Amino acid sequence: MGYAVAPHHSGVYPVHVQLYEAWKKVWNIKITSTEEYPHLKPARYRRGFIHKNIMVLPRQTCGLFTHTIFYKEYPGGPKELDKSIQGGELFFTVVLNPVSIFMTHLSNYGNDRLGLYTFVNLANFVQTWTNLRLQTLPPVQLAHKYFELFPDQKDPLWQNPCDDKRHRDIWSKEKTCDRLPKFLVIGPQKTGTTALYLFLVMHPSILSNSPSPKTFEEVQFFNRNNYHRGIDWYMDFFPVPSNVTADFLFEKSANYFHSEEAPKRAASLVPKAKIITILIDPSDRAYSWYQHQRSHEDPAALKFSFYEVISAGPHAPSELRTLQKRCLVPGWYASHIERWLVYFPPFQLLIIDGQQLRTDPATVMDEVQKFLGVSPHYNYSEALTFDSHKGFWCQLLEEGKTKCLGKSKGRKYPPMDSDSRAFLSSYYRDHNVELSKLLHKLGQPLPSWLRQELQKVR
Ligand SMILES: Nc1ncnc2c1ncn2[C@@H]1O[C@H](COP(=O)(O)OS(=O)(=O)O)[C@@H](OP(=O)(O)O)[C@H]1O
Numbered sequence: 001m002g003y004a005v006a007p008h009h010s011g012v013y014p015v016h017v018q019l020y021e022a023w024k025k026v027w028n029i030k031i032t033s034t035e036e037y038p039h040l041k042p043a044r045y046r047r048g049f050i051h052k053n054i055m056v057l058p059r060q061t062c063g064l065f066t067h068t069i070f071y072k073e074y075p076g077g078p079k080e081l082d083k084s085i086q087g088g089e090l091f092f093t094v095v096l097n098p099v100s101i102f103m104t105h106l107s108n109y110g111n112d113r114l115g116l117y118t119f120v121n122l123a124n125f126v127q128t129w130t131n132l133r134l135q136t137l138p139p140v141q142l143a144h145k146y147f148e149l150f151p152d153q154k155d156p157l158w159q160n161p162c163d164d165k166r167h168r169d170i171w172s173k174e175k176t177c178d179r180l181p182k183f184l185v186i187g188p189q190k191t192g193t194t195a196l197y198l199f200l201v202m203h204p205s206i207l208s209n210s211p212s213p214k215t216f217e218e219v220q221f222f223n224r225n226n227y228h229r230g231i232d233w234y235m236d237f238f239p240v241p242s243n244v245t246a247d248f249l250f251e252k253s254a255n256y257f258h259s260e261e262a263p264k265r266a267a268s269l270v271p272k273a274k275i276i277t278i279l280i281d282p283s284d285r286a287y288s289w290y291q292h293q294r295s296h297e298d299p300a301a302l303k304f305s306f307y308e309v310i311s312a313g314p315h316a317p318s319e320l321r322t323l324q325k326r327c328l329v330p331g332w333y334a335s336h337i338e339r340w341l342v343y344f345p346p347f348q349l350l351i352i353d354g355q356q357l358r359t360d361p362a363t364v365m366d367e368v369q370k371f372l373g374v375s376p377h378y379n380y381s382e383a384l385t386f387d388s389h390k391g392f393w394c395q396l397l398e399e400g401k402t403k404c405l406g407k408s409k410g411r412k413y414p415p416m417d418s419d420s421r422a423f424l425s426s427y428y429r430d431h432n433v434e435l436s437k438l439l440h441k442l443g444q445p446l447p448s449w450l451r452q453e454l455q456k457v458r
Pocket residue numbers: 188189190191192193194195254288289291292357358392393394405408409410411
């Protein structure tokens with residue numbers, strides 16, 4: 001059959017990954033079901049998802065539980081059961097759900113005919129009073145049919161298991177929700193996110209994730225496929241805080257900013273998290289990104305000049321078009337911020353001026369501390385120093401030594417050519433106008449680069 005149900009509902013959702021792995025390896029299970037995703041109630045909002053190639057279907061409840069065995073002992077009296085069947089809750093469950101899945105306990109099968117009574121009567125009632133045609137399918141076919149009907153449900157949306165008492169109760173006792181970030185630095189890339197990261201971890205109450213072997217300080221969970229590894233995988237990157245209220249766990253993944261999925265996924269798992277973004281002139285960002293790709297020996301970036309990349313037309317080779325999109329799209333600042341604001345209220349979002357972070361990081365870090373509400377106040381004016389050799393602000397260590405970012409941050413490259421500058425100024429014009437309106441709406445000051453760009457519009 002390929003179908004299994006976890007005892008006591010536990011392990012299917014919130015996901016206990018060991019269960020999925022054992023199911024797959026030992027029993028070749030392909031399908032399961034749960035009442036818990038995303039919540040127990042109301043039944044019609046339940047969804048399915050696919051995790052580790054196991055298809056999880058939403059399950060409904062019919063009012064019969066392990067101890068509901070005899071008709072006359074139905075909670076509230078047998079009339080209640082009949083009412084539920086004849087136009088009541090159970091009837092509506094079937095009517096409102098294109099696919100309804102129920103589970104009966106073995107004891108109900110063995111000791112009583114109540115399950116049969118309920119479903120024979122329910123089917124009769126539905127067929128008598130509606131035009132619905134009821135159909136059944138074995139689990140594997142049903143699961144395929146389900147995700148054919150609801151393809152958008154294939155991707156799971158993980159929630160914080162501690163936000164729902166029932167989820168917490170059925171989750172592993174050894175797990176904790178304390179290993180989730182209180183804030184996210186979302187990017188975009190090349191705006192100074194690593195400098196901000198370095199400055200943040202200097203603070204005694206701010207703790208970052210441990211590094212990833214592939215993506216260094218970035219976990220990159222919410223934006224791409226790592227998300228499908230599940231929240232245990234994510235939480236393993238974070239330390240258990242010594243004091244849950246005082247310690248601020250965070251992660252920065254600079255690709256979150258322009259990701260379609262990240263805001264929704266982040267809001268689902270860490271809805272109270274504060275979000276920090278840094279903006280510099282999108283033209284400079286694009287150029288820095290292009291230089292970054294060249295130094296990582298991206299063949300297309302080595303082959304084409306910056307001007308060729310940014311100005312490529314619709315008939316340009318696909319490698320060039322792909323590079324162009326990756327280079328330019330993150331600079332559509334207003335659209336990306338608007339998407340974050342669909343899921344997070346404005347007071348949870350801080351927009352940092354990247355130019356100021358570069359020239360006056362201590363003031364920015366004061367603003368960041370205030371925004372986060374973190375204590376004790378850390379004096380960055382004393383802890384940071386301008387390193388003239390590096391040309392950037394760095395951490396001041398003992399005996400006047402400095403800890404600066406590596407040579408991949410603050411690269412040396414020729415200034416942008418004037419044709420590219422003019423092209424990008426015009427390319428980003430509408431986006432920048434939108435950004436100025438958005439910042440105005442949010443009551444935020446305009447960074448100086450934006451004011452300059454807007455002057456060109458007039
Ligand atoms: N203090 C300090 N030290 C070094 N670099 C600094 C600093 N403050 C800001 N910047 C600017 O940060 C740019 C790199 O941005 P990111 O760290 O966001 O890049 S990345 O997306 O993580 O690759 C990097 O871009 P490039 O100059 O193009 O290398 C710097 O201009």
